[in-house]
Amino acid sequence: MNNRLRVLRAERAWSQADLADKLEVSRQSVNAIETGKYDPSLPLAFKLARLFGQRIEEIFQDDV
Amino acid sequence: MKSPAARKYMRRNLIVMSGYLVLFSVVDFVAYRIHPTGIVLWVLAALPVLPFLGAISLTGQYLRNEKDEYKRDLVVRCLLWGTAGMVIANLFSGFLHIFGWKGQFFPFSELFALYVFALAAKLSYRVANRVPADE
Numbered sequence: 001m002n003n004r005l006r007v008l009r010a011e012r013a014w015s016q017a018d019l020a021d022k023l024e025v026s027r028q029s030v031n032a033i034e035t036g037k038y039d040p041s042l043p044l045a046f047k048l049a050r051l052f053g054q055r056i057e058e059i060f061q062d063d064v
Numbered sequence: 065m066k067s068p069a070a071r072k073y074m075r076r077n078l079i080v081m082s083g084y085l086v087l088f089s090v091v092d093f094v095a096y097r098i099h100p101t102g103i104v105l106w107v108l109a110a111l112p113v114l115p116f117l118g119a120i121s122l123t124g125q126y127l128r129n130e131k132d133e134y135k136r137d138l139v140v141r142c143l144l145w146g147t148a149g150m151v152i153a154n155l156f157s158g159f160l161h162i163f164g165w166k167g168q169f170f171p172f173s174e175l176f177a178l179y180v181f182a183l184a185a186k187l188s189y190r191v192a193n194r195v196p197a198d199e
Contacts, residue, residue: 031193
């Protein structure tokens with residue numbers, strides 16, 4: 001699954017650590033999601049969507 | 065950096081494993097002195113197993129309490145690799161005996177395989193998912 005997390009984060013000038021703090025997860029988690037090594041659960045995806053004020057499908061795109 | 069759940073898990077696990085060492089030492093001493101047979105032997109052999117049940121229960125608690133789902137996912141994956149190692153060691157030893165091998169591996173070799181596989185998985189995930197410097 002592709003995502004625009006890095007772009008959205010850069011637009012707000014947030015570091016990975018900043019985003020991790022806001023999500024209450026580790027920086028490893030943010031890095032793993034950004035690099036596509038880990039797909040977040042629905043609750044975490046909703047949390048990200050709320051944080052960036054976007055819909056989940058605007059942040060995450062299916063590979064197909 | 066360890067999460068609060070991970071710190072709590074490590075602290076409790078240390079207590080449980082210390083309990084295991086004490087219990088094992090006592091049981092070993094008693095077994096050496098009285099040379100138990102029958103039901104007493106079974107009970108004495110079961111006693112040092114109890115801390116391991118405690119450790120498994122603690123792992124379950126940790127997985128329930130860990131808020132970081134990615135870390136939880138990694139722990140589960142490492143445990144699965146550890147379980148795979150234990151099953152492989154057990155099957156390998158079983159096949160060796162079926163095919164006529166009369167030797168014996170050292171005691172708890174399956175448990176050793178669990179730790180080796182879980183640790184190897186942890187290290188490989190750490191290398192594969194290394195986090196670059198923050199931007």
